[in-house]
Amino acid sequence: MPGPTMEAxxxxxxxxxxxxxxxxxxxxxxxxFSPLHAQFPPPDPHSKNIRMSHKLNVEYGxxxxxxxPVSAHANSGxxxxxxQASAPSNSLALxxxxxxxxxxxxxxxxxxxxVPSMQPKGPSDGxxxxxxxxxxxxxxSSDRNLSTSALMERIxxxxxxxxxxxxxxxxxxxxxxxxxxxxIAFDPSNNWFCTGSADRTIKIWDVGTGRLKLTLTGHIxxxxxxxxxxxxxxxxxxxxxxxxxxxxxxxxxxIRSYHGHLSGVYCLALHPTIDVLLTxxxxxxxxxxxxxxxxxxxxxxxxxxxxxxxxTRPTDPQVVTGSHDTTIKFWDLRYGKTMATLTxxxxxxxxxxxxxxxxxxxxxxxxxxxxxxxxxxEFLHNMLSQQKTIINAMAVNEDGVMATGGE
Numbered sequence: 001m002p003g004p005t006m007e008a009x010x011x012x013x014x015x016x017x018x019x020x021x022x023x024x025x026x027x028x029x030x031x032x033f034s035p036l037h038a039q040f041p042p043p044d045p046h047s048k049n050i051r052m053s054h055k056l057n058v059e060y061g062x063x064x065x066x067x068x069p070v071s072a073h074a075n076s077g078x079x080x081x082x083x084q085a086s087a088p089s090n091s092l093a094l095x096x097x098x099x100x101x102x103x104x105x106x107x108x109x110x111x112x113x114x115v116p117s118m119q120p121k122g123p124s125d126g127x128x129x130x131x132x133x134x135x136x137x138x139x140x141s142s143d144r145n146l147s148t149s150a151l152m153e154r155i156x157x158x159x160x161x162x163x164x165x166x167x168x169x170x171x172x173x174x175x176x177x178x179x180x181x182x183x184i185a186f187d188p189s190n191n192w193f194c195t196g197s198a199d200r201t202i203k204i205w206d207v208g209t210g211r212l213k214l215t216l217t218g219h220i221x222x223x224x225x226x227x228x229x230x231x232x233x234x235x236x237x238x239x240x241x242x243x244x245x246x247x248x249x250x251x252x253x254x255i256r257s258y259h260g261h262l263s264g265v266y267c268l269a270l271h272p273t274i275d276v277l278l279t280x281x282x283x284x285x286x287x288x289x290x291x292x293x294x295x296x297x298x299x300x301x302x303x304x305x306x307x308x309x310x311x312t313r314p315t316d317p318q319v320v321t322g323s324h325d326t327t328i329k330f331w332d333l334r335y336g337k338t339m340a341t342l343t344x345x346x347x348x349x350x351x352x353x354x355x356x357x358x359x360x361x362x363x364x365x366x367x368x369x370x371x372x373x374x375x376x377x378e379f380l381h382n383m384l385s386q387q388k389t390i391i392n393a394m395a396v397n398e399d400g401v402m403a404t405g406g407e
Contacts, residue, residue, distance in 0.1 A: 159384070165401055174210045176203055185226035185235070194235060196223030202237055202247075218245060218254050225268040225279070234291070236277060238265035244279050246291065258289045260296050266308045273314045276333075280307030286321045288333070298336035302329060309352045311361070316375055322349030322363055330377060340377050344370055353394045353402065364391035364404055 179198030186193040192213060194204045202216040202223060221240035228235050235247040244265055246256035263282035270277055275291040286300040286307050305324035312319055317330035317339050328342040328349055347366035354361040359374040362383075369383040369391070389406030396402045 163400075165399065172210050174205060176212055177201070179222065182222055182224050183226040183237075185228050187228055188230040194226055194228065196226050196237060196239070198222035200239075202226070202235075214252060216247060216252065219243065221264070224264070224266050227268050227270050227277075229270055230272075231275075232291075236268055236270070238268045238279055238281075240264035242281075244268065244277070244289070256291075256294050258287075258294055258296075260287055260289075260299075261285075266306060267310050269310045269312050271312045271314075271318070276312075278310050278312060278319060280310045280321055280323075282306045284323070284325075286310055286319065286331070288319075288336070298333070300329075300331050300336055300338075302338050302341075303327065305348075308348070308350050309363075311352055311354050313354070313374070320352065320354075320361065322352050324348040324350075326365070328352070328363055328372075328377075330375075342372065342377050342379075344372075344379050350390065350392050351394045351404070353396045355396050355400070356398050358400075362394065362396065362402060364394050366390050369394075369402075369404065 177195065177197040177199055179200075181195050181197050183196040184193060186207075190207060192204055192206055194202055196202050200217065200219050200222060202219075203212055204214040204216070205211065206213055219237065219239045219241055223237055223239040225238040226235065233249045235249055236244065237247065238244045242259075242261045242264060244258040244261070245254045246258070247253070248255045258277070258279070261279065261281045261283055262285075265279050265281040267281075268277065268279040276297065277289040277291050278286060279289065280286040284301070284303045284305055284307060286303075287296055288298040288300065289295070290297055300319065300321070303321065303323040303325055307321050307323050309322040310319065316332065318333040319331035320328065321331065322328050326343070326345045326347060326349065328345070330339040330341075331337070332339050345363065345365040345367060349363050349365050351364040352361055353364075354374075360371060360380065361374060362369055362371050366389075368386055371380040371383070372378065373380055387404055387406055391404045391406040393405040394402060
């Protein structure tokens with residue numbers, strides 16, 4: 001058999017004008033990039049009316065028989081329109097099918113009104129028997145979607161109305177550091193406060209005037225934690241140089257150093273009743289120190305990442321730590337073991353604050369601020385307003401007002 005010939009007959013190509021080719025390209029572009037591409041067509045009003053009527057028959061078919069006697073009773077002994085307008089009403093109007101033609105043709109309406117009416121007193125019952133739901137025809141309803149949720153009783157909000165507090169105003173800006181201010185602590189007498197900065201210095205300021213009183217140097221890296229003792233004239237500092245120092249404020253010099261951390265120290269706290277210092281850092285360990293002897297009492301290990309927040313309590317759990325591993329741990333200070341682990345956060349727990357009067361605390365993370373109960377650690381609730389930043393510091397005053405600071 002002879003093979004296919006190379007000279008195949010070519011089909012004639014119809015010459016097309018430039019305008020026709022442009023329209024074809026435009027149509028192809030509209031088919032690809034049109035916002036209406038792959039969308040449903042607009043709804044048909046007649047089909048919508050049929051569907052709504054079917055829903056009415058299915059959901060309210062069992063109670064439609066009550067509309068006739070109620071309407072007859074309303075027509076026989078109903079008060080005047082002025083009395084109905086003046087009387088208080090708790091009725092809830094439910095619209096029927098959106099058919100303006102049917103409304104114009106006849107007086108029959110498929111709208112419903114749910115009226116919570118009270119049952120009359122009986123001869124032997126001295127109180128109301130309860131609420132009943134009465135279905136009567138309504139006139140002049142709005143164009144809303146019919147839903148069974150409108151028949152449900154609204155549950156009152158369980159959130160208490162917050163107590164109004166006067167707004168805070170910034171009345172002074174204090175400058176003097178050459179780097180980021182990473183930590184701050186107040187004197188228990190509220191006469192002065194100290195700040196630690198990335199410029200490796202600690203500055204002590206007067207609260208009333210805002211003037212600089214003293215500058216302390218000794219760290220070789222930025223200072224991330226400060227604490228002032230309420231029983232001694234001591235101030236404690238911790239920084240990225242792995243050092244924890246005890247300052248004597250009468251001599252204004254370092255009298256003790258606590259060595260043991262393998263990396264930078266991010267947080268520290270003083271026990272309220274005993275002479276114990278707690279520090280946490282990048283080595284994922286919270287270390288417990290004896291202030292006087294400089295000895296390490298416990299190394300609370302269990303976190304998988306940096307321990308960046310810690311606070312103490314006089315009763316169990318005496319130590320609470322938050323970490324970058326998204327967990328919060330309760331520790332038994334007597335045995336140095338974990339009492340409980342909270343895994344509610346999804347991001348790093350960078351800050352915690354204990355309420356000064358209530359047995360609860362709040363923890364801050366990039367996902368939310370959560371409130372927990374003490375001493376068992378039950379989750380209470382999230383804060384309603386989220387701060388869309390990474391929160392690094394927080395504090396709660398005695399009025400229950402919480403302040404947070406983020407990047």
